[in-house]
Amino acid sequence: MDEPGWYKDEIRVRKLLTARLLSALKLVSVLRLSTALRFGVVLLVSSILFGCSNFRNLSHEIDAINSITNQYQLVLSQPASDSAVVIEQIKDINKSEVDGYDGIIASDRIDLQLSNNIHYLLVFEDKNQDLTLQADEAFSVINLRNHQDNSTIEVSLEVNENEVPSAFVGRSLSSLLKIELDLVDIGTVVSLSDPPFDRKNAKLGMWQPLTFLLEHNAGVYFLSEYDPNKIPILFVHGINATALDFAPLIEKIDQSKYQIWVFNYPSGLSLALNSKGLNNLIHTVVTQYKIQQLHVVAHSMGGLIATNSLRQCSIGQLCDFVSSITTISSPFGGVASAKQGIEYAPVVMPAWIDLNPDGKFIADLFSDNNDNNTPHFLSFGYNSGELFNTKSNDGVINLSSQLSRPAQLHASQILGYDEDHTSILDNDDLFEDLSDFWLRAEQTN
Incomplete structure (x- = not known):
């Protein structure tokens, strides 16, 4: 699968800005600046690297969210x-x-x-x-x-x-429970070409999460009218992404048997908050439509959100209707760059706090493994796509994070694919394995 244009542009920009970063750091070394001044230069360069306007927008959004919470x-x-x-x-x-x-x-x-x-x-x-x-x-x-x-x-x-x-x-x-969901859509029938799934909204959800919500981009959307005779599959995207990433996978699904639902959310918010939002939405949808079975498929950071959401609603067995969860290329051990963002960025994105490998969210994610009853298919990629890459990863997430020990102990099936972080979603073997996994889960539900 060809990388989407936005991805290529992002890689090109990153390379350019990384070159600038290296030049700046060399300048720091040559000038033998003090520790405080070096730190200031790093912050300055990080602002250039990630975009001053993005951090300014994020700061305003966080202040607005804090004012109402x-x-x-x-x-x-x-x-x-x-x-x-x-x-x-x-x-x-x-x-x-x-x-x-x-x-x-x-x-x-x-x-x-x-x-x-x-x-x-x-x-x-x-x-x-x-x-x-x-x-x-x-x-x-x-x-x-x-x-x-x-x-x-x-x-x-x-x-x-x-x-x-x-x-x-x-x-x-x-x-x-009388949950108010004023800013989200539930059950609206859409196409993946509709505005909520536009790439610009992926960026909006990361850097301006409150604006994303106020513009009604969040919710659980249906790709077809609800059919009580079809089993729902709920897709959960990752950071700076939308359900559009799942298009190659969704196209392969037998839609005479299954109906496709997608969870769209502002990925810059904390994973804990988005987990709670997903939990509330699932509860509302299940109550409204009296769902008996549901498969969950989540990519990248979405796997952490889905896992934590199911962990929370497992209290009192509120998630017995969930037949299975599949996570694809998810950073269960956290992301090292998130920790660096917390330490050096001028404004800290809430999602980074929960992606911190040393943070509480990662530590708690599988703390109750003994209570796991939902079949979990852990799928991972191991093709970095880079000729001189010396680390084991899929080009984005290290294998050590995708295959953290608690995640492996939690999973009932673990399979790897020779794909990078995005191409894995178009892998035929993954789809065949998914189909078999769903069938087995349905037979034991």
Whole structure:
């Protein structure tokens, strides 16, 4: 498959700017600048390399997002037993409505980024894993008005039948969820040639994620009218990409048996936030259409988002309808350049924080491997496409990251292909292996 024009242009520009970067670094060496000044020059060159306007736009967007959200870290004073801890996000504690949820799995803490109209958190230890607060389960109600943005909240869970919130006790999470999805599309029938999948929107979603949302480019889109007799396959793209990347693969699928759905999202946002968005959308679609089976196929960074989303909704077995997940060329061990971006870039893209090999997101991704019930096909590429490349990679992601040990332990099938990071999506062997994998998963579902 020929590389798309935008990819060739990007490589050409990168080579040109890299040459400028090397020249600048040589100048730094010759002038024997101080450490502080050398660091300043590196930042200056990085601004040239990535584009000053991009960083300026990203800075404005992050400020806007921060103005409508709050961030907290919840820390359990006593770690729960083997039970999951459910966190229900609530606007009005007197109404029987939950506006979102999260969960703490195999840990004693969690980082949350919440809309600033969420005023309460109902946290409880779900001992019987039914996603329902029972009167005899330990809980805590947190009034977020009493806590500042970016604060750490210590949570003590206790059984107190006299104080348990009556509007929520005995009510399942699924019956309480009232998720508002004003800025996303659900079930809109589209073509991959439509505006949301244009390459310029891929860049927009990376550098201006809020604008991307406000222009209604996000959601779960259908490539055909919903058919209850066909099994949905949901595709999740990677960073600086759209569902258009999957076109060669989608064209090969038997659409008399399957229907194609695509998740379009702003890839510059944190992976945790996009995972939550995918989780909410899947819940909404499944509830609306009463889905019994669903395959998920994700490429590159999308594999991390899909994996984390399924990890979160596995609390209380909310994802039993997912027949399989396939990840293609995904950086499960993180991306070293993301760490460098965090250290040296003038503005840090939220996605980089979660792609950091040493970060919490990567560390937690497979922390509950023993609870894995969804068949996972891990596919990877190993053709760098470069004559003098001495590293084992697909031209973008190192094999050591694609094949991180936790990811391998999580997978039920692992296969590699002599392809680079994008050409793998047009590989006939991959498609045949995918088709067989789907069939086996459907037979055991």
